[in-house]
Amino acid sequence: MSDILNQLHTAVVAGETDPARELAEQALRASIAPLTAIDEALNPAMEIVGGKYETGEYFIPDLVMAAEAMKAAMQVFEPALMARQEERQVLGTVVIGTVEGDIHEIGKSLVATMLSAAGFQVHDLGVDVPASRFVEQVRETGANVVGLSALLTTTMLGQEAVVEALQEAGLRDQVKVVIGGAPAGPEWAETIGADGYAENANEAVGVVKQLLGI
Amino acid sequence: MRPKVEFLSRETIERILSEAYDLLDDPGVRVHSERALRLLADHGADVDLAAQVAHIPADLAQRAVETAPSSFHLYDGAGQPVVHYGGDDIQFDPGSAAIEILDHGATQSREPVTADCVRFLQLADGLDALDAVATSIVCADVPQEMADWYRLYLVLLYTGKPVVTGAFAVETWSVMKDLLVAVTGSEEALAAQPRAVFxxxxxxxxxxxxxTCENLMDCAQYRVPAELVSMPLTGATGPATLLGAVVQHAAECLSGVTIHQLVNPGAPIVWGGSPAAFDMRAGTTPMGAIETMMIDCSYAEVGKHLGLPTHAYLGMSDAKIVDAQCGFESGIGAILAALAGINMISGPGMLDFESCFSLEKLVIDAEIVGMAKRIATGMVERETPLGLEIIRQVGHAGNFLATSHTRHWFREELFIPSPVVDRDFRRGWEAKGSLTTTERAHRRVAEIVAAYEPLNLPDEVVSELEAIAQRVAQSAGLDHLPER
Known part of the structure; x- marks a missing residue:
């Protein structure tokens, strides 16, 4: 592997956003194919990061910063991929957000980070997202996974609303719906006709992979 | 001398407040209520209505702090002022809004229903260590839309103790106010002798x-006490540094006091919170982390410096069952809170990040509360001389048990625990069945619940409560309230 890719790998593992971005630019200038950089530097780096988290060496902030560094490098590579009419291999496309009326961000963002670190394309719609927005975004991106977060017992009904909206839009069969948040649980997932429930961000990756048969 | 724990120097408190006031102006506070934004704008805040951001000048917030009362009382069903928010007085109430309950002996929690809430209230009513109750159990056998006021409805039917509560929606606040008016007689009586804090x-x-903003303003308007519960999570939704989190807490609370006092100057408001030292491994919000407790005690010092009543969620645990972690986290938290002189300490009974309630834990925590109150009383100079006279009198014979001095003072000096705390000889403990703390607690739960005496509420008050509950339940799609 080239020296630049080695450094890019190191920068992502260390969670250094600015160096990761600069090294990605350097890689393109050195005519390294973006897919090569992704396959040889970014993906292996995230695997190492995941391993370090599993063994207890890394904590959530280390993970989040590594994902940020990866994102910064991807932002450099994506236009180059488009220009070459190439596509990054992703495990799946996820549309995620906190449902309408609920403004709690942190849990949802952690799940988004973990999924993107695991190799998914993630579209994070933020918080207080109406059901119609989820439907639009699924249609636009061709997503096969929808993640719905709700922290309050009063807003968890919003998760049901999204499942119903997907049904009405004829998109329900295209996606696996996974829910999460303090008041939610496996029973609630069953009640509202979601496909899965995850207790935390780590579990979310496993649940999504399992639902997609990965 | 009253023992005290202090984490902040006066200089540090002033720096915290100075930074908090600066934050109110830049970046300002996001306020998702047009009513509040317009009110702030009318009083000199620089408001961006489209962005829903208010830049609050320091002097506006400082004036609000001045108009907020430094103390107030909560009243029980008999009209007695049994809870005093102010000074260093400490009081305890159970933790609030559990969406799960843990049965004795179970490792899995379950969703609580009306019968669980009633049993909890009968128990809390009988535990003298608890100065107030809380709407601690969210019943799963009623629709979500009515879960908040339904808890208060049950509380008012089963206990006369003051209540720490809260609304889950804008509309339900007025239902809860109506329920309180049903027991106090009128809106004026509720304002004069508040039964609950929100x-x-x-x-x-x-x-x-x-x-929350509409609830805050409704409380102010009707002079029903409001309790600010600011909850920065270190390194997640607030700074990772503990003092940084205290600064954010102060800014959030100052903005709350400002909005509240603009609606109704002089209305009672409490400087409270539920911050947590975010767990960087699990991504959870531990209430039993020592740093959580340090932030709580520190923000309480800031509140006291401003002359405001204080509150904290302390004395709870993140354990999943009633075990050793459950005991030590609850114990440390309750003792620290007592030594910090926090007026209302909410937590007893609560497990699993403020989400799961255990009746056995509640009676164990009542023992902790007894000890916490005792330590806060401190070493008291009971007589002069302190010991010279009695020691001389008993002399070298040394049997203090046979003196009226002992008989007179031991009840004053000692917190006498219930049988939940084992202080027996080993043989005695074995003879009683070698029970664990939790098993002893389980027995005590049954005893206290069995000894519960129903409230003697006037029939018309009960009818009024039921009429309100039935009317609002029907609009939530529930034709009949669950059996009690």
């Missing part, structure tokens, strides 16, 4: 959602 929770960082 938690209102800003969202970190620096956001008043529509629900």
């Amino acid at each position: 938690d209102v929770c800003p969202s970190p960082p620096l956001l008043w959602s529509e629900i």
Whole structure:
């Protein structure tokens, strides 16, 4: 592997956003194919990061910063991929957000980070997202996974609303719906006709992979 | 001398407040209520209505702090002022809004229903260590839309103790107010002798959602005490540094006091919170972390410096069952809170990050509360000389048990625990069945619940409560209230 890719790998593992971005630019200038950089530097780096988290060496902030560094490098590579009419291999496309009326961000963002670190394309719609927005975004991106977060017992009904909206839009069969948040649980997932429930961000990756048969 | 724990120097408190006032102006506070934004604008805040951001000048917030009362009482069903918010007085109430309950002996929790809430209230009513109750159990056998006021409805039917509560929606606040009016007689009586305090929770960082902001203003308007529950999560929704989190807490609370006092100057409001030292491994919000407790005690010092009543969620645990972690986290928290002189300490009974209630834990925590209150009383100079006279009198014979001095003073000096705390000889403990703390607690739960005496509420008050509950339940799609 080239020296630049080695450094890019190191920068992502260390969670250094600015160096990761600069090294990605350097890689393109050195005519390294973006897919090569992704396959040889970014993906292996995230695997190492995941391993370090599993063994207890890394904590959530280390993970989040590594994902940020990866994102910064991807932002450099994506236009180059488009220009070459190439596509990054992703495990799946996820549309995620906190449902309408609920403004709690942190849990949802952690799940988004973990999924993107695991190799998914993630579209994070933020918080207080109406059901119609989820439907639009699924249609636009061709997503096969929808993640719905709700922290309050009063807003968890919003998760049901999204499942119903997907049904009405004829998109329900295209996606696996996974829910999460303090008041939610496996029973609630069953009640509202979601496909899965995850207790935390780590579990979310496993649940999504399992639902997609990965 | 009253023992005290202090984490902050006066200089540090002033720096915290100075930074908090600066934050109110830049970046300002997000307020998702047009009513509040217009009110702030009318009083000199620089408001961006489209962005829903208010830049609050320091002097506006400082004036609000001045008009807020430094103390007030909560009243029980008999009209007695049994809870005093102010000074260093300490009081305890159970933790609030559990969406799960843990049965004795179970490792899995379950959703609580009406019968669980009633049993909890009968128990809390009988535990003298608890100065107030809380709407601690969210019943799963009623629709979500009515879960908040339904808890208060049950509380008012089963206990006369003051209540720490809160609304889950904008509309339900007035239902809860109506229920309180049913037991106090009128809106004026409720304002004059408030029975309940309402938690209102800003969202970190620096956001008043529509629900909490409207609840806050409704409390002010009717002079029903409001309790600010600011909850920065270190390194997640607030700074990772503990003092940084205290600064954010102060800014959120100051903005709350400002909005509240603009609606109705002089209305009672409490400087409270539920911050947590975010767990960087699990991504959870531990209430039993020592740093959580340090932030709580520190923000309480800031509140006291401002001359405001204080509150904290302490004395709870993140354990999943009633085990050793459950005991030590609850114990440390309750003792620290007592030594910090926090007026209302909410937590007894609560497990699993403030989400799961255990009746056995509640009676164990009542023992902790007894000890916490005792330590807060401190070493008292009971007589002069302190010991010279009695020691001389008993002399070298040394049997103090046979003196009236002992008989007179031991009840004053000692907190006498219930049988939940084992102080027997080993043989005695074995003879009683070698029970664990939790098993002893389980027995005590049954005893206290069995000894519960129903409230003698006037029939017309009960009818009024039921009429309100039935009317609002029907609009939530529930034709019949669950059996009690």
